[in-house]
Amino acid sequence: MTDDLQKRIQAALANPQNMGELADADAVGTVGNADCGEMLRLWVKFKEQNGKKVIDRATFQSFGCETAIAVASLATELIRGKTAGEALALKTEELAGELGPLPPMKIHCAQLVEGALRSALEPSAEKKDSSPAAATGSTLLDSFSKPKEGIKLTFLD
Ligand code: FES
Numbered sequence: 001m002t003d004d005l006q007k008r009i010q011a012a013l014a015n016p017q018n019m020g021e022l023a024d025a026d027a028v029g030t031v032g033n034a035d036c037g038e039m040l041r042l043w044v045k046f047k048e049q050n051g052k053k054v055i056d057r058a059t060f061q062s063f064g065c066e067t068a069i070a071v072a073s074l075a076t077e078l079i080r081g082k083t084a085g086e087a088l089a090l091k092t093e094e095l096a097g098e099l100g101p102l103p104p105m106k107i108h109c110a111q112l113v114e115g116a117l118r119s120a121l122e123p124s125a126e127k128k129d130s131s132p133a134a135a136t137g138s139t140l141l142d143s144f145s146k147p148k149e150g151i152k153l154t155f156l157d
């Protein structure tokens with residue numbers, strides 16, 4: 001990783017935006033990467049604006065990959081005010097925003113954020129995290145420490 005990219009990631013991590021659960025979320029997506037073991041959950045809340053349903057707020061939790069946290073922080077700000085369709089149309093590199101191009105070994109970190117967004121927003125019911133944990137807004141960690149809640153996790157390719 002270049003020093004420049006490392007600095008941009010550290011800048012995003014110095015003041016991460018939108019970390020944590022969103023208790024009254026309308027949609028939740030949880031994805032994981034089996035290779036590195038990272039998981040990311042994204043909560044989305046909508047509002048009506050000018051006759052359109054737009055994203056009012058999005059928050060996330062992950063287990064700690066710095067690049068994924070930096071991308072999720074930027075992406076959850078970027079999708080504010082967009083419709084689900086507009087947010088889904090964003091490409092991986094757009095979600096990474098000011099971090100700029102990521103090196104090949106870090107692209108999957110941004111894809112994890114994109115995957116969580118897709119899992120939350122795509123209309124396909126089977127891709128949505130409809131587990132009780134998601135519905136109650138429980139934390140990512142709660143899903144594992146309280147297995148009775150269940151978890152719908154999508155592993156990305
Ligand atoms: Fe796997 Fe970042 S190292 S998500």
